[in-house]
Amino acid sequence: MDVIINQPAVTPPSVQKPAGPLALTVRNLSVFFGTNHVLKEVSLDIAARAVTAIIGPSGCGKSTFLRAINRMHELNPEARMEGEIRLFGDDIYSRKVEPVVVRRRVGMVFQKSNPFPTMSIVENVTVGLRLNGVHNRKLLAGRTEQSLRMAALWDEVKDRLHAPALSLSGGQQQRLCIARALAVEPEVLLMDEPASALDPLATSKIEDLIVQLKKDYTIVIVTHNMQQAARASDFTAFFYLGELVEFGPTTKIFTNPAQKRTEDYVTGRFG
Amino acid sequence: MTAPNHRWRKFKNSLMQTITFACAILVVTPLVLIFYHLLTEGFSSINLAFFTQLPKPVGEAGGGMANAIVGTFILLAQAAVMGVPVGVLGGVFLSEYGSFRLNRWIRFTADVLNGVPSITWGMVVYALVVVPMKGFSALAGGIVLGMMMIPLVMRTTEEVLQLVPGGYREAALALGIAKWRAILQIVVRTALKGIITGILLALARVAGETAPLLFTAFGNHFWTHKLTDPISAMPLQIFTYAISPYDDWHRQAWAGALVLVMFVLAINISVRFLTRDRFRRNI
Numbered sequence: 114m115d116v117i118i119n120q121p122a123v124t125p126p127s128v129q130k131p132a133g134p135l136a137l138t139v140r141n142l143s144v145f146f147g148t149n150h151v152l153k154e155v156s157l158d159i160a161a162r163a164v165t166a167i168i169g170p171s172g173c174g175k176s177t178f179l180r181a182i183n184r185m186h187e188l189n190p191e192a193r194m195e196g197e198i199r200l201f202g203d204d205i206y207s208r209k210v211e212p213v214v215v216r217r218r219v220g221m222v223f224q225k226s227n228p229f230p231t232m233s234i235v236e237n238v239t240v241g242l243r244l245n246g247v248h249n250r251k252l253l254a255g256r257t258e259q260s261l262r263m264a265a266l267w268d269e270v271k272d273r274l275h276a277p278a279l280s281l282s283g284g285q286q287q288r289l290c291i292a293r294a295l296a297v298e299p300e301v302l303l304m305d306e307p308a309s310a311l312d313p314l315a316t317s318k319i320e321d322l323i324v325q326l327k328k329d330y331t332i333v334i335v336t337h338n339m340q341q342a343a344r345a346s347d348f349t350a351f352f353y354l355g356e357l358v359e360f361g362p363t364t365k366i367f368t369n370p371a372q373k374r375t376e377d378y379v380t381g382r383f384g
Numbered sequence: 385m386t387a388p389n390h391r392w393r394k395f396k397n398s399l400m401q402t403i404t405f406a407c408a409i410l411v412v413t414p415l416v417l418i419f420y421h422l423l424t425e426g427f428s429s430i431n432l433a434f435f436t437q438l439p440k441p442v443g444e445a446g447g448g449m450a451n452a453i454v455g456t457f458i459l460l461a462q463a464a465v466m467g468v469p470v471g472v473l474g475g476v477f478l479s480e481y482g483s484f485r486l487n488r489w490i491r492f493t494a495d496v497l498n499g500v501p502s503i504t505w506g507m508v509v510y511a512l513v514v515v516p517m518k519g520f521s522a523l524a525g526g527i528v529l530g531m532m533m534i535p536l537v538m539r540t541t542e543e544v545l546q547l548v549p550g551g552y553r554e555a556a557l558a559l560g561i562a563k564w565r566a567i568l569q570i571v572v573r574t575a576l577k578g579i580i581t582g583i584l585l586a587l588a589r590v591a592g593e594t595a596p597l598l599f600t601a602f603g604n605h606f607w608t609h610k611l612t613d614p615i616s617a618m619p620l621q622i623f624t625y626a627i628s629p630y631d632d633w634h635r636q637a638w639a640g641a642l643v644l645v646m647f648v649l650a651i652n653i654s655v656r657f658l659t660r661d662r663f664r665r666n667i
Contacts, residue, residue: 185558190483217560227551231573241559244569290555297559 127371129361131160131348136301136331137182142196144177146189151177153355154196159301159348161201164323164332166346166363168339170378174355175335179303182333183219184212201300217245220299224306226286228278228293235274237289241297256296263329264292265322284315291322295330302326304334308341320345339379343367351375418645426642429635434643439605439621442630449640451607452621455522456644458608459601459617460587462526467533468583472572474534475541475579480567491542494535505532506596514600522608522615525601529590536589540582544575581655588651592644594619618644 137159144152152174159165167175180186181194184205198205205215228237238257239247247253257274261267266288270281278289287307294302304323308316323332323345336342342349342363349366351358351374359366359375370376377383433448440447474494478487509528514520548571556566572579597603602614603624618640625637 183558185554188554188557213560213562215560216558221554221558223551223554223558225551227549227555229552229555229570229574231576240556240570241561244556244559244561244565293555293559 126357127359127361127375128156128357129365130158131163131362133163134161135159136161136201137333138197138199139182140197140199142178142181142198143194144174144181144186145191145193145195147191151355152181155352155357157350157357157360159331159333161331162327162329163347164327164334164345165348165350166342167333167335167350167352168337168342168378169352169358170383171337172354173352175352176305178352179221179305179333179335182301182303183216183221185216185221187212217297218299219301219303220294220297221303222287222291222294222305222307224309226283226290226310228281228286228289230277230279232278233275234270234278234281234289237278238292238296241293245297260292260296263295263326264288265318265325266292282315284311284318287311287315287319288322291319291326295326299330301331301333304332306335306337309337316341339367339381351378353378422638422642422645425635426638426640429639430642434636434639438607439636442628442633445632447636449616449618449621449636449643451604452616452618452640453643455601455604455608455616455620456591456618456647458522458611458615459525459529459597460591462523462611463529463533463590464583464587466527466530467537467586471534471537471586472541472579472583474538475545476567476572478538478542479545480563480571491539494538497535498539501595502532502593503595503599506599509596510599517612519612520600520602520614521612522601523611525597525615525617526611528596528600529593532590532593532596533586536586537582540585541575541579544578544582545571547578548574577658581659584651584655584658588648591648591651592619594623598623618647 135158137157139155139157139159142152142155142157143150155174155178167178169175177186182198182200182205186192186194194206200215200218204210205219229240232240235257236243238260239253242253242256258267258271261270266285269285270276270289273280278286281289287310291302291307308319311319320341323334326332327347334342334346346363348361349363350360351366351370351372353374359370359372361371366375367379370379433446435448435453436450437446437448438451439449474490478490482490505528509524509531513524513527517524552570552574553566556570557563561570597617597620601617601620603620604614604616608615622637622640622644625633625640628634
């Protein structure tokens with residue numbers, strides 16, 4: 114095993130804490146893949162019922178940060194973490210906590226829409242409940258409508274709930290994936306570049322949806338699209354080379370950043 | 385923009401095309417020849433009696449292979465009962481669990497087993513089953529075919545599971561679904577057609593095996609009611625008839641070979657149908 118040397122950040126991050134209730138508190142989070150130190154000592158507070166955007170150039174660790182919040186990074190057998198993440202006060206890396214339990218509380222939507230191809234629209238929405246032992250038909254039907262409505266898909270699919278999920282368009286498939294994640298009623302919804310594979314119209318639908326969803330959910334979204342972060346989020350964190358550079362209200366990050374690196378990135382001078 | 389050796393290049397191109405085409409034809413030729421020969425020699429001996437009657441003693445005309453046809457299905461059913469669960473679950477392990485080093489060894493072992501001559505399988509099961517049971521039996525025949533199926537099914541299952549995009553596994557786990565459930569009800573379900581294809585191809589492969597059955601199922605000219613008795617199978621019956629000096633029996637052997645090839649062909653065609661829309665909707 115190689116010795117890993119923690120190099121101090123060039124400048125300490127500029128962090129402006131969100132006011133109001135917090136959903137997640139991240140303290141000194143480091144993630145390693147083998148000897149590769151991907152995320153370095155990140156500390157961040159994520160406000161409840163708000164949208165927090167994570168921005169930064171490719172390879173800056175923003176996806177890893179997102180996946181550490183629902184312990185998905187552990188699918189890589191080389192992964193190791195240090196530090197602490199608390200979800201509404203509960204240490205999600207406590208030895209007593211199973212990753213499965215964390216993932217029921219923290220849902221995720223991926224870059225590439227991935228509805229299960231062997232299942233119908235309604236089966237996709239209810240799969241998380243059914244495979245966790247919920248078989249009450251009334252409850253499943255209610256949750257299907259509720260989730261599809263929240264994902265702004267109900268009106269488009271209510272007459273063909275039993276059609277194959279893959280018969281939907283790309284944008285509809287992604288909203289179906291959002292409905293699928295919402296159906297298990299998570300407390301936090303993670304979105305990993307949810308619109309980067311979609312056309313502008315489908316993208317704007319997803320963005321509207323994000324703004325709608327924050328009434329009920331805490332949302333953390335990774336995006337490469339500056340405009341998207343500016344339009345849809347309340348708080349923005351800028352990551353660079355595995356470090357948190359700046360975190361604060363979105364308007365401040367985009368109009369009056371404290372750090373030169375942030376300003377260069379959001380104005381498109383690098384990245 | 386014409387290169388000076390343009391014509392020479394064109395010639396080389398068409399030469400290559402011709403050679404590869406000739407080789408492709410060479411691959412198809414044996415199948416055509418086999419079919420032609422089987423049809424001309426065997427078709428005249430196929431009649432209702434062939435499918436419904438027991439073999440007749442030498443010198444008596446007529447008779448059929450009913451017991452061997454049924455025997456083949458009994459042996460294949462036993463082989464499937466043993467080979468499919470172990471093969472499929474082994475393939476699931478290789479694809480979804482284990483470590484790189486361990487899986488490399490298991491995969492290598494399975495590939496070696498797939499290359500073991502079938503007569504060797506027969507000898508192994510003779511020593512492990514026939515000798516302790518003090519007699520040839522349908523059970524021993526089923527066991528040897530089942531053992532041969534396991535590495536075949538395991539490798540094809542692994543391969544089709546690997547074709548399932550990782551995004552489906554991630555999506556399932558991100559919903560808080562336990563790993564075993566995600567694998568069985570999402571990953572395996574997505575690859576189900578491919579897994580069934582692998583099973584059918586393995587069955588088609590062992591359906592024609594003769595050598596391992598010589599040491600185990602042994603053959604029988606009558607109906608068999610117990611798995612502990614010797615049983616006939618089509619390849620065995622064909623073998624017995626083919627090495628006999630009688631013309632009647634030779635004709636029966638040709639007819640049997642034709643039916644067996646048709647059976648294997650039918651499996652292959654049904655596989656084609658199963659996999660036809662595989663790349664349109666599912667993987």
